[in-house]
Amino acid sequence: MINLYRERLMDHYRHPRNRGRLENPDFSSGQFNPSCGDSIALDAKLQNDRIKEIFFEGKGCVISQATASLLTELAKGKTMVELLNLDEAAMLELVGIDLGPTRLKCALLPLEALQEGIKKYQKKGSNA
């Protein structure tokens, strides 16, 4: 079972889904892990409070890049509230294998980028 998850991670790393940038996104955001230099940037378009399209660019380790790819698939069609409610446990479930504290940070990098983007977008909306 674990091997299946590892294979799925490697597949997402080698063939990332939703990789690229979007023109005229509703929000963009990025996260950088200063301890390793890895980064994730996301662009998303919304429709009725839900993610309609989401793309990412990034560089870094297998876990951060594969999780970003998995997260873009998960995020499509979800509401902003649902995505803000995702936590460490949800990311572990998405990745499907046990991660130590360092690699957990790798898996959280894309989630932090997504949630920061949603919060920035919501703040902008409430100021408008």
Ligand code: FES
């Ligand atoms: Fe940098 Fe994983 S080693 S995010």
